[in-house]
Amino acid sequence: MPRGKHRRTRTSQLTRRVVAVGTGGAALALPLIGATQASAAEPARSAPTVAQSVPQAAQPATSLTYTVTKGDSLARIANKYDVSGGWKQLYKDNRAAVGDNPQLIHPGLKLKVKTAKADAAKKTATKSSAPAKPAAKPAGGVAQATQASATTYPNNLDGWIREALDIMAQKGIPGSYDGIYRNIMRESSGNPQAINNWDSNAAQGTPSKGLLQVIDPTFAAYHVAGTSFDPYDPVANITAACNYAAARYGSIDNVNGPY
Structure with missing residues (x-):
């Protein structure tokens, strides 16, 4: 009798979804999750941090008084203090003091500067807000007048x-x-x-x-x-x-x- 080729039908991975577990004569069907399916599960996304979710507030501009020194220019001062609008805005804010020619500024000229640099404004404020030293008193106890106030x-x-x-x-x-x-x-x-x-x-x-x-x-x-x-x-x-x-x-x- 010729031997026929008999193949055992392979159970497809897709059909092997349940396994019987003995429970006192009853059968309980449990789903099986393959390794491939498990590894493909998308991990939970972490919540954004406070720094990512809350935009940082812009630093407000602070005004300070700058005294021009030899070699200064409006462009140099604007760059130094990060003036919004550059030297043109600095000139606009100080037109009355500078005059009609923005290229001509002279030592001793005082300019109003709007800076976004907190450190620069803080240093200037500290210097200007420091209490003035009292005038020296002579033996009689009356404060001496400064030369500027005494000169007529x-x-x-x-x-x-x-x-x-x-x-x-x-x-x-x-x-x-x-x-x-x-x-x-x-x-x-x-x-x-x-x-x-x-x-x-x-x-x-x-x-x-x-x-x-x-x-x-x-x-x-x-x-x-x-x-x-x-x-x-x-x-x-x-x-x-x-x-x-x-x-x-x-x-x-x-x-x-x-x-």
Whole structure:
């Protein structure tokens, strides 16, 4: 009798889903989970951290007062304090103090700076909020007045020159009494209301004004912080003219003719 090929039917993995477990004669069907199916189960996702779910608040800008030093520029100051809007915003915030030319800022000029750097603002606030040291007291117990508060200037040419020289010394602007007086007498003969309505500057609509005959654009560009914005003001006129002369000639003392 020929032997036939009989194959035992293989049980498919898909059909082997239950196993009988004895329970006192009854059969309990339990599902089987394969290793492949188990490993494919997606793990639970962890909840986002507080740092991930809550956006960090932007650092608010803080205002501070910056005193310009030699070699400074608006761009350099804006970069140093991370000013939003850069030097253009810094210039806009300080237009009255800087004048019409943003490229000309001078040592001693005080600028209002809006910075996002908390450390810089904190250091500046600490310095400015520190209590001032009391003035030294003489034997009599009365506090001595500071030189600035004790100094008074007569309202005449001599007083105007001396007050201007004190301001120039604070701002680092060179010049002497003789150099200022010599140029004033040549330009205006000591008349603070003098105005030139006939030269080339006047023809262009910018007549020379004041003790040292300064035109308005030059006065605005070289105006010294802390003085009047009136070009006819004697002290403001002298300090602006000396500031200009220092930039162009090294000092008002080097000016011996029209400038």
